[in-house]
Amino acid sequence: MKNRFIKTIEENGIEALSLIVAIAIWQLVADRIVQDRFLLPSFYDVVTSFFAIVKSGLVFADTLTSLLHFAIGIIAAFAIGIPLGIIMGWFREANRAIDPIIEILRPIPPLAWIPFAIVWFGLTQQAAGFIVFAGMVFPIIINTYTGFKNVPKVYVEAAKVLGCTRNLDLIRYIAIPSAMPSIVAGIRIAMGVGWMCLVAAEMFAVSDSGLGYQIWHNYYLHRMNFVLVYMLLLGFVGLFIDRFFRHYVDAKLLRWTAGTVV
């Protein structure tokens, strides 16, 4: 056990050292040079603030709220974006019909939808989820579409001569697996955008809880140490979601590309 611990330290020595030095510099600058908890809370301040919200249970409630907003957005974006991308990629006429609408809606920054989100959904979880959806759906549509456009013709023809001739079967057995790397890349981009939208939506009073809300709330209270705690939390949760997704995808969905894509 002890050996393994030492080994891990040896293997990731440079990474660990770099982090420790960065934290040390931060602590020194905050504590000795700036000497103002409002302008720059120190590492120690942040750690104690973190334990305070863990103790009060606030951190769990807010993280769960944010994850709920994110889940609403991602489920809606999947449910609408993937089928739409598939239809546009497979049927030329459908693409011609849908593409102009998408090209007009897409450049609208997702945050511009906030007023309508409030008008339509009120100050509910769905309103925040809608903003996340607005940020996520377009990258998903476009990457699904691109993946479908790039399905090599030879796979479709090979499937046809093997007896797979119906559109539905060709989509299910050939186009979706072939387009999967592109769809997955779209989902990852979308998750990054969605996470940013989530924070902004919660800050702009679409919600009365959540990690983004807490940043704004604590800013009003001038508790910058808590602002920083929630900022770091957002970073860590976002990182965790991305890592989890990538791990799942590489192991399950994209096993067949191992070695071709690093």
Add this chain to the structure above:
Amino acid sequence: MQNYLDGQQELWYKMGRVNVKNISRIFTKKEENSGTEALHDVSFDVEDGEFICLLGPSGCGKTTLLRIIAGLETQSSGEITLNGTPITGPDPKRGMVFQQYSLFPWRTVIDNVTFGLEMQGIDKAEARKRVEKYIELVGLEQFKNSYPYELSGGMQQRAAIARALANEPEVLLMDEPFGALDAQTRNILQDELLKIWEQKHVTFIFVTHSVDEAVVLSDRIVMMTARPGRIKEIVKVDLPRPRSRTSPEVNHLRDHVLRLLEEERFHR
């Protein structure tokens, strides 16, 4: 019981007679009214169980003809029948091996080979059992759980042949399947293909631009002219197998075929 059923399968007699009647194909471009004629009035018959090579200068329409037989393209006029039934679209009765690597990269070798049976509605586990012998036939037992990216080009084409055979087709259409392989691998695969052809009662129609390949493999060589493709001559290869690649008879035949090809070059 299982053995009895297997026996039944082997006994079931497959027919693969292909009749090509007056096939023409014109490719029209939208902008121009004029079209390019790829095939002009091509007719020939393929006997059941025969090994036919289509040979001709590049651009002579041999691949187009094969794709029409596969049902992936349509003729402008004429008719092709398989055992008397006109061909209207792709069908598992006519298997095809492509020049490009066409294995589905998201499926392992065995899952690629079972694809056709799955499409027929056969349970995946049952289909896997059935295709084992085809994987063995092409010598890929050790690689059946590998993904295509883990295989060499020659192994990928072997798997593609097994995948086409697993459907038990009446005709196997091959579009320069060894075109992208190096010369040595090519020779090995030609020999293996002949063994498979002798074991299975399947009609082979094989497109190639290699004279050597046509001479070693086929019963008859259908020689085509430069565009628009017509039949130039049907050369009967009356040599016993296994054929030596360098015997005087083979050399003589190669000479004859090469001369026919050269004529086409000077015609243009």
